[in-house]
Amino acid sequence: MSKIRxxxxxxxxxxxxxxxxxxxxxxxxxxxxxxxxxxxNKKFGxxxxxxxxxxxxxxxxxxxxxxxxxxxxxxxxEYNPDLFIAGPAFNAGRYGVACGTIANAVKEELxxxxxxxxxxxxxGADMFKKDVYIMETKNSAAGMRKAIKTMAPFAIKLAxxxxxxxxxxxxxxxxxxxxxxxxxxxxxxxAVDMLINKLNKKKFETEFxxxxxxxxxxxxxxxxxxxxxxxxxxxxxxxxxxxxDHIESSSASKYGKYDIQGFNDLTSETHETAHGGxxxxxxxxxxxxxxxxxxxxxxxxxxxxxxxxxxFYTTTGNGTAVASSKAFAEEFAKELIADGVEAVIxxxx
Amino acid sequence: MVKEIERxxxxxxxxxxxxxxxxxxxxxxxxxTIAIPHPLGNPSLDMDEEKSLRRNLVEKALKALETEVDGxxxxx
Numbered sequence: 001m002s003k004i005r006x007x008x009x010x011x012x013x014x015x016x017x018x019x020x021x022x023x024x025x026x027x028x029x030x031x032x033x034x035x036x037x038x039x040x041n042k043k044f045g046x047x048x049x050x051x052x053x054x055x056x057x058x059x060x061x062x063x064x065x066x067x068x069x070x071x072x073x074x075x076x077x078e079y080n081p082d083l084f085i086a087g088p089a090f091n092a093g094r095y096g097v098a099c100g101t102i103a104n105a106v107k108e109e110l111x112x113x114x115x116x117x118x119x120x121x122x123x124g125a126d127m128f129k130k131d132v133y134i135m136e137t138k139n140s141a142a143g144m145r146k147a148i149k150t151m152a153p154f155a156i157k158l159a160x161x162x163x164x165x166x167x168x169x170x171x172x173x174x175x176x177x178x179x180x181x182x183x184x185x186x187x188x189x190x191a192v193d194m195l196i197n198k199l200n201k202k203k204f205e206t207e208f209x210x211x212x213x214x215x216x217x218x219x220x221x222x223x224x225x226x227x228x229x230x231x232x233x234x235x236x237x238x239x240x241x242x243x244x245d246h247i248e249s250s251s252a253s254k255y256g257k258y259d260i261q262g263f264n265d266l267t268s269e270t271h272e273t274a275h276g277g278x279x280x281x282x283x284x285x286x287x288x289x290x291x292x293x294x295x296x297x298x299x300x301x302x303x304x305x306x307x308x309x310x311x312f313y314t315t316t317g318n319g320t321a322v323a324s325s326k327a328f329a330e331e332f333a334k335e336l337i338a339d340g341v342e343a344v345i346x347x348x349x
Numbered sequence: 350m351v352k353e354i355e356r357x358x359x360x361x362x363x364x365x366x367x368x369x370x371x372x373x374x375x376x377x378x379x380x381x382t383i384a385i386p387h388p389l390g391n392p393s394l395d396m397d398e399e400k401s402l403r404r405n406l407v408e409k410a411l412k413a414l415e416t417e418v419d420g421x422x423x424x425x
Contacts, residue, residue: 216352216375218355221418288403295404328353330353330357343414344354
């Protein structure tokens with residue numbers, strides 16, 4: 001049997017072209033292996049080989065999505081591969097999103113099996129783990145050898161159309177798919193086994209894991225709102241006009257803290273939204289439609305609230321990683337408490 | 350963010366249009382709003398009407414902050 005033909009997608013960094021300054025590198029295809037492809041080919045042995053490597057800058061890909069996608073697909077087509085591999089991307093956000101996007105597009109358009117790999121918190125993971133096989137990797141390129149060690153044999157299995165085991169056994173991220181299989185023992189026997197293990201404080205593994213909701217109990221109500229200091233927070237991306245801190249329109253990497261002392265009303269001259277993904281016209285016309293500063297000022301004057309906190313906190317909720325938003329709020333909640341804020345109104349678009 | 354603010358010890362009310370998302374995320378006090386691009390406004394109203402609509406929603410949010418809840422509650 002002839003070798004399985006693979007096309008490999010990597011970014012400018014792993015191709016050795018450059019870092020952030022070269023992130024606008026346009027898609028290019030090179031015959032044979034580049035960068036991490038060498039390790040892949042080693043692990044493939046005689047069974048498969050990377051016939052070509054596509055290199056594309058992460059910013060270029062994400063900023064010119066349709067164009068980049070079309071171009072890369074054409075390049076892949078040219079080599080008529082049996083399988084497409086992207087990455088691994090570890091925890092590089094744009095690279096992960098690019099890997100997931102292009103792997104999914106190749107699967108959809110060229111109808112060949114695809115594979116990528118990344119760290120579980122890479123935004124690309126949540127975006128694409130239901131569409132394509134994503135092998136779980138460490139969060140930095142230090143995990144390259146380990147990642148390729150699991151990705152390479154799995155790639156061969158995929159290309160050969162062999163039966164794929166469950167996510168844990170194979171090392172990919174759960175896709176939310178339930179598959180029927182014949183177990184050795186019937187359900188009742190398995191349940192009793194689990195129970196005995198549990199009673200004996202031994203390890204057991206549920207067959208029906210509950211989703212992780214991570215609930216937080218509500219705090220007690222405010223006793224007297226007319227004496228309380230209230231702060232405004234938003235994921236709707238309201239920022240002073242010009243977006244001075246360049247908060248990203250999606251996948252925000254930061255939040256802003258802005259002074260509203262002296263503002264009785266937000267207007268199109270003073271504030272706007274940095275948020276992508278929703279029509280910004282209404283928020284740009286009047287940011288109070290997202291961040292109700294005007295009304296809270298009135299209520300403050302009328303003595304219906306104690307005080308509107310001097311600063312509001314803002315980010316864009318568009319595609320922003322759970323881990324990032326969590327970190328933002330962890331940080332600014334401390335500041336809010338230190339500033340004597342007693343309650344928060346958080347608005348979302 | 351809503352959850353981390355709550356976890357830090359501050360009562361928080363989430364004003365949002367897509368309530369199912371808020372429920373999934375785990376907000377406890379939720380006030381449903383008008384529309385995704387203008388949660389606290391309605392451009393088809395004139396300015397005064399729009400502001401009183403907004404005031405209504407904010408007052409609802411303040412009431413929610415003054416209300417003891419045990420678990421998630423949507424303040425319609």
